[in-house]
Amino acid sequence: MNQIATKLMKTAFARSTDGAKAAEKCIQDLGSIDPKMLLVFCGGKLDGQSVLNAFQNRYGCIPIVGGAASGGIVHSQFGYSGLELAVLAITDPEFVPAVFSEPDLRQGEYTVAKRLGKKVAANIERGDTVLLFFDSVASASPPRLHHATPIVRGFYDGCGSIQPKLIGGGTLTDLNFSGGWVYDGSSVRHHALVALAWPPSVTVDTFVMHGCxxxxxxxxxxxxxxxxxxxxxxxxxxxxxxxxxxxxxxxxxxxxxxxxxxxxxxxxxxxxxxxxxxxxxxxxxxxxxxxxxxxxxxxxxxxxxxxxxxxxRDASFMLDSVRTGVAAANRVIERGDSLVSIYINCAGRASVLSGSPEEETAVLTQSLDANIPLIGFYSGVEIAPFENALPRALDWTGLLAILRYRA
Incomplete structure (x- = not known):
């Protein structure tokens, strides 16, 4: 095992019909640690506030970020029943990202994202890594989404010349896009946009997997x-x-x-x-x-x-894509400077929707190097950087990000 990575970050996973009990199970599995931040992906059938309360009661006023998810992913377990809870605990303050948020995308996705970009840009350096979360569902009835494209464009326009490496995803409660919310650091928020700006000592390698x-x-x-x-x-x-x-x-x-x-x-x-x-x-x-x-x-x-x-689109192409992407990611992890793997996986890739005879997440978890922790969730949309181009919103994509220590 990568002893550095496992000392800095640790994951836990639970499945329950009760949010508080799921959180307590994760707390038990995390053991006697003193986390400085939690990244939490909460199944949409669980009560997000109960989960938040349990973590705050145990760990105090540390930042808790993440949000609703139609499913959660760690190395040992994954699922998309809506009863899953996946947690990443960051224990070293050197690697804790700064949290910035905007409360209401209903004011206009581009406008709100641009405002957030300005906040972030004032506190980072060019090329720093930023992880972006937002509530994917603007309205369940009638169905309407918070589109990622104006969010990405607004955020980058707000950043100006301070162009970060941007990864991210939209949160949702289930595979039917019935709702969504995010943890903004201290509370449950609907229609919110949250950015995690990682310290300059952290960089990212990304692998886009779709098989189209x-x-x-x-x-x-x-x-x-x-x-x-x-x-x-x-x-x-x-x-x-x-x-x-x-x-x-x-x-x-x-x-x-x-x-x-x-x-x-x-x-x-x-x-x-x-x-x-x-x-x-x-x-x-x-x-x-x-x-x-x-x-x-x-x-x-x-x-x-x-x-x-x-x-x-073809299920076999999708599975081959995951195998190829994971092999490339493993070569990065072998360098020995990786901290954590983050998998943002389109909910449509679940076998119940894609028709794949094999869960592509199982292919990933079984073959991805377990020497560093893995945390992931099933998303509404994925955001990834492109070489010599601005980041873009993606569909039907598994986005694997490897955060690494940059000396």
Missing amino acids: VPASSFLTITRMEGAEVFELDGRPALQVLEQQFGVSFTHGEESRALTLLATLGQKQGDPYAPYDENAYVNRLLLTCDPNSGSVTLFEPDFQEGARVQIMG
Whole structure:
């Protein structure tokens, strides 16, 4: 075991119908430690306030951050029943991130995120690592999300020339996007945005795992409104997809099959470079409209004129992607300076939704180097940096981040 990492950080996991009992089980498993911060991912069927109260009663007024999760992940256990509680305790003050928050994304995602970016930028150095959490669900009825794209753009605009390495995810209570909330350091908050700014001594390596592979040449979005793509190369977008896969997506379950079969991907950097899944931003196809011939994306960030590719989704591709990404992460961990692994995993990748015969999280936990702690959760959206480009919100992605000590 990496003795440095295990002394600095420790994880615990519990499953219960009672939030307070789950927290007590985690406290027992953490043992006689004196944590300076807790990172907590709380299953959506548990009462977040009861969990918070239990930790505060035991550890006092330390920062507690994280939020709701449709499931939790550590090395030894994971699940997405909504009854899971996953905890990371940080015991060394040298590695405790500073916590910044904004309470209400309903004031406008871009505006609130820009305000938070200004706060963070005043307290960090260029290139520092920032972990961002936000409540994914703006409204359950009618269903509406807090989109990550304006949050990322606003945050970076607020940071100005102080451009951090940004990773993060959206919190949600269950796989149906019924609700969400975050721990902002001391309380349970709905519609909030929280940033953890790690000290300059901490850096991050990220591994983007989705397994979506190009199923078409480059296509140009020739008509688009918001998140709705009407035309690709001057033809109805739905028609292009139907011809690509040789099926019709016009009715009921067939329409749902579109979501399972494909995404639209935008390649970052050199479009003619060899395939590298770390270079792609993929957008889930939520719905289609046979009358207009359009498809609607999960995020409204693609623009008219953008060059995209139809990307095939397949469970075997997803599992192979995890194996490849974990192998690369293990090579980083072998250096001996890693502190903790953080896995932010799209809830849609759970086998109950993806149709995979094997849980991709099981593939990750069984093969990822256990010499450093692992903490993770099932998310609504993932945020990752790209080389020579701004961070982007991602769909149907497993984002593995390795925090390392930078001397």
